[in-house]
Amino acid sequence: MEPDATPGAAAGPPLSFGREPGVTLRLPCRPPYDWASLRAFLAKRAIFGVESAESGDQTYARTVCIGGRLGVVAVAFADDALHATLHGLDSSAAPEIARRLRRLFDCDADPAAITACLSRDPVLAGLVAARPGLRLPGAWDPFETGCRAILGQQISVSAAIRLAAKLVAAFGTKLPEPAGTLTHVFPMPAQLVEADVALALNMPRARGAAIRALAAAVLADPDLFAPAGTLEDAVLRFTAIRGIGPWTAQYVAMRALKLPDALPVGDVGLLRALETATGRPSPAALLARAEAWRPFRAYAAQHLWAADEVLPREE
The missing domain is CATH 3.30.310.20 (DNA-3-methyladenine glycosylase AlkA, N-terminal domain)
Structure with missing residues (x-):
């Protein structure tokens, strides 16, 4: 119900x-x-x-x-x-x-089912016990999430958020009146489809072109972010858009489409969180290990990201 x-x-x-x-x-x-x-x-x-x-x-x-x-x-x-x-x-x-x-x-989400599945992995068992009820953040607006994923390609979270703020200031719609620090609504596809995003944000032109391509895809197909039959279908749908690779497609599938088995293999945070005294696993090793996490690989990723964010960093 x-x-x-x-x-x-x-x-x-x-x-x-x-x-x-x-x-x-x-x-x-x-x-x-x-x-x-x-x-x-x-x-x-x-x-x-x-x-x-x-x-x-x-x-x-x-x-x-x-x-x-x-x-x-x-x-x-x-x-x-x-x-x-x-x-x-x-x-x-x-x-x-x-x-x-x-x-x-x-x-x-069903926390009991997720816990039962992920607790079979000795590393994830400790993470799940430490954060019972950890959720997988979704998306208020799938297009916004897609843009954010593109902006975050190969850069840090903080750098991606600074770019997103510049994008909003340049192309977003102002509220009739501010609500504290809230001043703009994230740009719609029609506002970005012909925008020179790379110039406005001083970033690689290929990434700006990818945002325009995503905007064009949404305008051409209003069902671009509709539920997918399978994870593979979703990945193929998004990688068909110029500038969107497997990592971005998996991330969008995870957050915008809420596919619980999505997994951005090769993500440095996931590999770092699984690092041992003998080193980090390879993407291939991560993919093999993640077979045991199905059908909740996205929740495993969220636990690993949460663990990675509290790891000490060298100054």
Whole structure:
């Protein structure tokens, strides 16, 4: 049965946006639910002007465009449920917003099944025990996630987020009035399909061309991000777009299509997290080991990324 999306009491500090009072949705999640880890993942990757997850504040907020209307959605977690407050948005948009939030925050995952599967691996068993209920972050907007994946090709997370903020400032749509640090909505495909992204962001022209190619693909096929029959189908769909390789395709399949078995083989963070005294595994060795993680390889990747982010780094 589909969990409900019912009005509830507001949670977290309210955002002031527009003249309309906020409508609040309550979205139940299967426990255990690791809100802290998921929010930390989003906070580290928050695009300035579009997202906000300030330290010390346990909410996550972002700008949105629903049915041509701009607004802000602020999310907090309490009592095994998300509490999402809508600002500047019509209450008729609540079902669509609830659907997107459930995808973004992975509300419908089965923690027991994931734990049972991944705990068969001795390394993952410890990671799963340390972070019960770790979720796989999804996507508010698949096109945005695709652009972010392209921007992140072969560079650090922090560098990719700086590029994303420049992209938003150059081509995004301004809110009618700011809501704190939230000022813009992420660009739509039509805003980027002919944009000189590489020049605006001072980055390789091939990467800018890839963003334009993705925008053109979305405009040509509104079902580009529709559910895929198999992971292989999804990877083929995205790698057919110029500038999108297997890593990017797997990452988009993982986050935008919510395919739980997606695995960006060769990702340096995954290989680093599995490093032992004898060295890091090769991508081929990772792929072979990951057979035991099916059908939840994407969740294994999320656990490994979470572990890698807390590893000490040489200065």
